[in-house]
Amino acid sequence: MFPTYKAIKLLRVIDAVHGHTEPWVVLCEGENKLEAFVVKIFTEEHLLEKPRVHGEFCGTWMAGEFDLLTPEVAWIEMDQDFIHSLPPELEQKLDFHDDRLKFGSSMLSTFQHFPPGIKNSQFEKYLPVDRLFAFDNFIRNSDRGSHKPNLLLTPDEDAFLIDHEYALEIDSSTISDFENSNLPGRFSSTHITYPVLVSGSANQKHHYFEEFEIYLRSLNLKDFRKVLMEVENQGYHAEIGMIMDYFHYIQANPTTFVNLLKRQVL
Template sequence: MLNQIYFVSQKGFIQGGSTKPILIEATNSKNEIGNYVLKLFKRKHEQENFSTSKEFISSFLASEFDINTPESFVIKIDPSFLSDLLNEDELNQIDFGYHFCTEFIPDCNTFNPFGTNNFLKKWDFANVFSFDFLMLNTDRDRRKPNLLLNHEDFYVIDHELTLPFYSKPGGIPTNYNKKTFFSITNSFNISSHIFYHFMKKEVKKTSPFDEFELNLNRLNFNKIQLLFLEFSKFSILNDGINGLTDYLMWCKTNNYILDALNKKLN
């Protein structure tokens, strides 16, 4: 499920990312060389926010909800390979286990809400909007859309700031229960989302979340178990499977997630 790639060389930072993503060359299992985007997280963020596992979880769930995201890979790198880019202090802060990496999509531009989009349809807006609400994603707004467009399609990226309850702030585990889920989804502010104003108008005319509801109802929990087995294989820090599956099951078996979406738009 998590395909490993192998580092060849680094080609410098990619502009625009707060986590300083790095463009690298790597080989896959077929020994084919290609360009990939490497994301490095600080040790503190891995231990408290599980940033790498959240990226993989979000990538997996995006595909389950028929939302495009660059194909993800796992990679391990000797810190010395990055010494030309990062100073000693920066390198010491990085967690050097296995990292989250994605294929590099060439000729992409960041989504511009004021520009012309020839192929994004209303159901695309609805699917991304509802997915971000499910994931409690605070990191897709006008300032930072985290949505790439090329001449063929669009791709969602950057999901380390999702599932805020799935964390250990200060090393203290979060208490997962229905009350936690209700409270955090009820208080979640979706109004800064890049598609909020479009969806606010759309929800008054149609039922835009039918596809989201269908994908949520058919979500396969066995696949999630396989993903967490891969986390164990590569020693990727996470907070266990139960908090995630309890939340998704709560969303799946209650209409609250859809009710909350509609309430926040009305």
Template sequence: MPKLLNLISLRHIIKGGSSKPVSIQAEDENGKVSSYVLKLFKKKHVDQNYSSAKEILGVELAKDFDLPVSDYGIINFDHKYLKSFFDDKYISELDIGYKFCSELKEGMVIYDSSGTNRFLKNYDLENVFGFDNIILNTDRGGYRYKPNLLVGDDDFLLIDHETILPHYTSGSIEEQINYKNKFNSYIYTNHIFYNDLKKKRKKGIMFDETIMHLSNFDLKKIDNIFADFDKFNITCGNKNKCYSYFKWLKDNINDVYNTLNNRLFNG
């Protein structure tokens, strides 16, 4: 279940985020005060793309694939407190429901492929690439080359998952979704780790860990996540679009494994 947060203070807008994230201080249910990154999504994006729900999904799925993410919570408050940062028109367009917050990790910076983060091991690159292929994440790299990866002196964190699972939107019809085509059409060549992995590939032994986590993934977790969405009225649409996709992945796990390897050896 997401941590429920109470707002203490709004600090400043964080530069560079498309959703105009805000640095805040908030208190959790145990009275612990921490700094968080508050994601502000417009109502139309929440209604169409389930942006807040996907942020939570991304974090929870990453945990099951043993990938590092920040602790997170959800928060709601009167939008009048945003007037010091945004104009009335922008505020009026924001979703009024619970908002996603990820705990702010001091000392971490955006990943830079120039060579300053060489502590990342081959298996780190492999596991992040495999995970993003599975969740169809085109936003860790992509056309605008947004790394959406924070690094410290010897660790890293995955961030920003509001665009994952592009078939899971208000405009798609479940009965018409071809999950095989969705997986096969994923644009993997723009991923931040694709070129590095192409150079370091080892035929026949790639993505074993990713596939192990997919095999062990319990579909009941999706039920539990969506139960929380319902509890807190977080706009999430049809659960089956998400559930059915992961069931397809698990039912076709050998094909998924072969496709991941082929993307590096034949791509």
């Protein structure tokens, strides 16, 4: 489902202040062109904490299904020639025995990080804020708050979602939490769109998440499972059965899910 690009040259390392890891900006070759990709270098410790690579690819795929923008993503191959071209301090960060393909996200040519204190009316020009709120709650992504919006704005007034490594925060208690109307604040009250949504008028709140529910009902979870399996087949592990159970549950109970979201922003 996703293309594979070959790493050619390291361009720079992104400072960790912008994220939980230090992604690399790498010049890559594929489909007869050279293109810069932001490549995530996850350690085995990172991957034991949560299914980060599954989260990245699944978050990107799912965003497209809800008509939200993300940069192009691809598998990035780092062969021995590339590895040996790295500065010694970076070469040591790669496990030579880990030859799995890496997750890469195309570098946008022009953008700014979501600015703090942006006016509600400006925010709403870039994307439907209620759909973004619902989307991150749906994929269980707690990593789009004011401290780290993971949202890139372009001069064309488009907003691109990035960094979904914290998505798929799903465990054996997730479904029962929903059955008990429990939605933790890390998915709701700390979300970047929360102040906009709670300040809406009664009429606006009445219509929140209507479009999201339409997308949810038509979502093809068979294709979603293909994404999970593609990542799994590259040697990364996730509890796919439990993840699929959660998404099937939400899709089977769309109105209940939407009503729970509405209660968070009343």
